[in-house]
Amino acid sequence: MKILFIQLPLIDHSYGYVNGNIDYASAVISSYIKKNFNDVICRTLPSVLSNFCSDEMITKYAVSESPDVICFTSYLWNVERNLRLSGMIRDSLDSVLILFGGPEISEGSIALSSHHPEVDIFISGEGEWFFESFLSGRDIRYINVENNSVAVQSGQELVSEENIVEPLSANRLNTLVDGSVFIELTRGCPYKCSYCFYSKNQQKVRELPFTILTDVIKNRKEIKEIYILSPTFDRSKDFISNLKTLKSMNHQVNLHTEIRTDRITPEIAELMYDAGFRSLEVGLQSMNKKALGSVQRDTDPEKELDGIENLAEAGIDLKIGIIPGLPGDDLKSFIKTIDVLCDRGFGDFIELYPLMILPGTAIREKSEKDKISFQNKPPYYFIEGWNFKAENIKQLSLHMEKKTGMSAKVFYLPDFTNPSDSLFTRGLVFNSDTSTWPVNKISSEVDTIVTDLHITVNDAESFYSQLNQFIEGADQGRLYNIVLYTGDLLDDASIIKIVKDYEKDNFYRRLNVFNSFSEGAIFHFFHITESMTKYLDTVKKYSFINPVLKVNNSTLNEILKNDFNDIPLLIENGMYPEIKEFLLSAYNENPEYVAFKNENEMEAFYNDLGLDAVKFPFNFGLKQI
Template sequence: MILPMEVFSPHSRSMPLSRNCPLRVALFQLPVQEADSFYTEANIPLAAGYLATYQRTYAPELAEISIPDPPLQNLAGDAALVRWILHGDFDIVGFTLYLWNRDRSLYLARQIRKIDPECLLVAGGPEVANPRGLEVFHVLFEGEGEETFLKFLQGVQSGNIHLPTPTEAPSLQQTESLSKALPILFSQKEPLSLDRVPNPYLSGVLPLGPHVPLYLETLRGCPRKCSYCSYGKAFPYVRHFPPDRLVPLFRLATENNVPEIYLMDPSFNVGGAKVLEARVQLLEEANSTRIPLHTELVLESVTKDLARRMHRAGFRSVEVGLQSTNFRALKAVRRPLDLSRFRRGAQYLQEAGIEVRTGVILGLPEDNLAGFLKTLDFVEELHLEDNLEVYLLSLLPGTELRELAEELGILYMEHPPYWVLETPTFPAEDLYEGIAELENRYGIEYQRPILPDFSNTGPFLTYVDLRQGIEQKLLTQLSREISWNLTLSISSAWLGKPEKREILLEWAHHLFKSNPYTYYKIVVHDESPTLYPLDSPPVQQALEALIHTLFLPTHYGNLSRTFVQDPQGRFTVRVFVQTQDPRTRRRMEEQGIQVLGETEAGEPQDAWK
C-alpha cells in the first residue's frame, strides 16, 4: 500500500518581509500546453521582462525580481514549480494570465496561498478582464503594468499599501468567496510614454539564443476597433518606441545567433505612407545581417515597392488577417476589407519572396458554413492555402463582442478558450463540418496529434516505466521531477491483477493530486496476452479507472479540442497499446486506441524506473 503523503508541508519563511531589504519577487508566464514543443518553446515572458527592466532602471534597490529560466517555466510540472517558488522564499509571486494558462496559474497560486499564506499574489495580462475566480490574488494589474507595478512595489516596501493578512482574509477552504477585500485593482489610466520604457533584451533581463525568436515591440496601439479584439480598447492610440534602439537590438540578436525577430506590433503598416517608408528604412539599416523578420500587417496597403523594400529589410514572412470574405460577417465585427487590394497585396508579397500566412476565423456572427467555404475558396484562389491559419472565434473577456453575445444570440464557452459554440447562422453541427472540411481539403489535423515520448532528454522527466513495479518511497521525489508532459509505460498484468491494480490506482491518485495540469500518455504493453488480454473486462475496467484518476475535464488541453471528433474523448489522458496479437490490435483500433509498433514503443536506456 502507498502511504498517504503531502508533497509539500506548510512553509516556514527563512526571512520575513523587511522594509530594509529588497523585496523578493518571482514573475511567471506559463506556456501553452500542447503535447509537443512547438508552442512551448515560443513562450517568451515579455511582459515580465518589461516589469523587471522598468524596476531595475528606476528603483534598482527596491526589489530583486526573478523570472524562471525557460526550461523550468516551460517544461516543469506543477509540483516542480511550487517547489521552486517555496525554495525562493519570495515575498511576491506574480502571473501573466492568458486564456491558455489561466487555470493552471490559479492552481499554482492556490497552492502557494495554502502553503505560504504570507506571500503576496498578483496577476496581470488579458485575463484580468475576467476577474471572476481570481479572488486568490491580492492585487490585479489592468493595462500597461510597468509604472503601476513599480508603484505597487514601492507601496508594499514603504507600508503605504495595506493588504489583508492571512488572519483578515478567509482561508482557501472557503473557496466560494475568499474576501470582498480582494483583489485590489491597479490600473494604468493614461498610456505610458514609451520613451520611459526600457527594452528587456538590451537590459539583459530576457536571454537570447539560437533556438528562440526575439520578440520586438516597435509600437503599442491599434487604430482598428474589431469587436472581437480587446487590444484596441486597452491601447486606444498608436505610440512608438524610440527608433534608436533598433541598431543595438539587431546587433545583440546577431551576436546571439537569434533565428528570427518577431515584431509584436498589432499591425506593422499603421500610419501614412511616409511613416511606413521611414519604418522600413530604419529596419533595413538596422538589420545589416538580414536576420529573418516576421510581422503582422494590413495587406491592402502593400504596394509593389513596399514589398520589395520589406524583403530587402529582412522580412521573410507576414501574418495577414483576412478573417472572412463574408461582408455581413465582417460588418458585424467592424472589420474592414477590400478584396481587390488584398489580392494585389498578396501577389506583391509572394513575388517579393515573402511568405503570407493568412488568418481566417470560423464562427463569426452573420457568417455560415457556406460563407466559410467561400473564404477557403478565396484563399486557394490566391495560392495561400499552404500557410492558412484557421481559428475558432473566441469571445474574449473585455471585448465588445462578448458584451453583445446574448443580444446577438451567440452561445460560447464560459471557460477558456471561450470558443463560440453556436450562432443563429452557424449551428454547432456546421462548426464541426467546417473543421472536417478544412481537414479533408488540405489533408491536415486541425489539432496537433498527441503522441507518447519515450525519452528523457530534458531537465524534467517525460517518461516513466512502471512495468517493473512502483517504488513507494520515490513517489514524492517523482512528483517533483516530472514535466507537465509525461508518458507512462505499464504492463497489462498491472491492470489485470487486483492487488497490483489497487497499488497503481493509489499511486496515480497521489501523482495527479500534485500534478493535475499534466498530460498523461499511458502506454499499455501487452506482455501477458494469455492471462491478462487487453480486451478482457477486468483490464478494460482498470484502465478506465486509471484514466478517470488522471483526468482533469477543465484542463485547457481538453476544452481547446472541443470540436475534435475523437473516439477516446479525452486529450490530457491518452491511451496507447503495444501488442503483437492481430486480434487485440484490431479490437483496440475499433475502440479508437492507437496501436504502437515495436520501434514506436521500444524501451529507452534513459527511462526512469
C-alpha cells in the same frame, strides 16, 4: 524587496508550445523596475521550470526563493493553473504578496468570476503603471469585483514611450535556443475590432524608436530571427522609410510581424523581402464584408487578397488567419471564404481560428445580449448562434482539410529516451501486475507537468481494475502519456469508458471542443507492438489507443519490404544504422512518426534529414519503480 515573476505556457502532451512562452512581459516590467528602483531585486522563474516542470516543483522553487512579491502573467491558457499554483504557494508562504496581471484580468474572466483569497491584487493595466505607483507608495485606484481587489489603469494613465524599457539591451531578456527573440515596437492598435481585447483602454498608438530594432540587428550577431511585436506594422507613418533602412543594412536576420495587406503593392512586397521579412501574419478573418463590418473591421477583403498574392510572389511565407462564427457569416458564406483562398493558391497558408468571446470585448457584450452560446471559461470559444450551428465549426474544419489536403490534427510520439545523466524525472516505469500502482509517487517523484507512465501489462483484467483506480484519483492538473507494453489486444472501449467516467471539466478538454474525444483527453495511450501482424490488428480494433510498431531484429525485415511512411515507429537501441536509408527515404516529410530509445541515434536521424535537433542543457529521464 524581492519580486519573482512567473509565466506558464500553454501545455500539451509533447510540449509543442513552449517555444512560444517568451517571458516578454516580465522582462519589460523588470527592466523598468531596475531602471527606476535599483534596490528592488527582480527574478524570473527559470525557463526549464516554467516550461516543463510540475506545480509541485515550481512551488518548491518559489518557497526556496522566499520572495516578497510573486507576479503571475495571466493569459487564457494559463490563468486556471496560475490560480491553482498560487494556492499551493500561499499554503507555504503565507506572508508573500501575490499579484495577477495580464490580458486575462478583466471583468467576465474566470479569474474574477469568484473570490480568490490566494491572490492579493489583480492588475488590469500596464505593469509599468502599477509598479511605478506601488513601489513609490502612491495611491492606486482599486475596485471590488467579487470581493477581489482589482487595480484599474485609466486611459489617461498610459505609460509614455520614453518610459518603456527595451529588455534585450537591458539584459533582462534572453534569446530562445533557436536564436529567436521578441522586440516590441508598438503598443496599441489603430483599429477597434470588437472581438479583440488588445486596444481596451488604449487611447492612442505608441510607437517606440525604430532604432531599437536596428541596434539589435547590428549588435547582437547571435540573433537569427526577430518577431516584431506590432499589431499593424504597416500602419506606421514611417513604414516605407523603415523598410528602406532595413534593406540598406544588408543583414541576415529573419524578420516576422503582423500586417494588413490591403495596401501592399508588388513593389512594397519586394521591399519587405529585401528588408529581411521572411514570414508574416495576416488577419483576413473572412471574405464576407457584412461579417467584417459587424465586428468593426473596416477593410476590403479583395484588396487584402491582392496584397497577400504580392507578398507570396515576393517569397514571403504567410499565415492567413480566418475566424468562423462572426455575426453576418454562416456556414455557406464561410465555405466560400475557404474556397476563394484555396482557388487563389493560398490553401497552404490558411490557419482557422475558432472565434473567442473574450471577457471585456464588445463582442462579449453583443453575445450576451443576443443569447449566443459560448464557453464561460477559457478559451471562451463561440459554440452556436448568429446563423451558425454547433456542428458547423467541425464541418468547416473538415472542408478545409479536404480542400487543402492538410490535417489540423498534430501527431506526436512520446519521448522514449532515458539518459543516465538526467536532471529531472519525467515519468515512471512499472508492471501493472503490482498490487498497487505508484499513483502516490507521481507528485513526489515526477518533476514534469506532462507525466509519462511506461507500463508492462501481463494480465489485462488486472490492468483495467488498476487503471480505473488510477484515473479516478489522478491529478487532472497534469497531462499523461500512458505507454503500454503487451502482446495482447486491449479493450479500447473499456479504456474509453474509464476515461469518460472520471474526466472532470478542464481547460484541455475545452480547448479541444471541436476535436475528437481522444485529442481532448488529458490521458493519451500508446500500445507498443512487436510484430507487423499485431500492429495491423491493433489498427483495426483501436480508436482511442495509438498503436506503435517497435523496430528490432525481429521486425526489421518485415518493415523494409513494406512501402509505407505513416506507421509510428519506435527504434530500438542500435537499430538506426540498419534502418537508416529506409527512414530517410520514407519518413523525410513526417519525422514526427519516428521515436528512438537512443538519444544519439535520434539526433543523428534529424541531422541526416538536414534538420536541427535542439538539445537542452538538461535531460529528462524515467524512474523504474
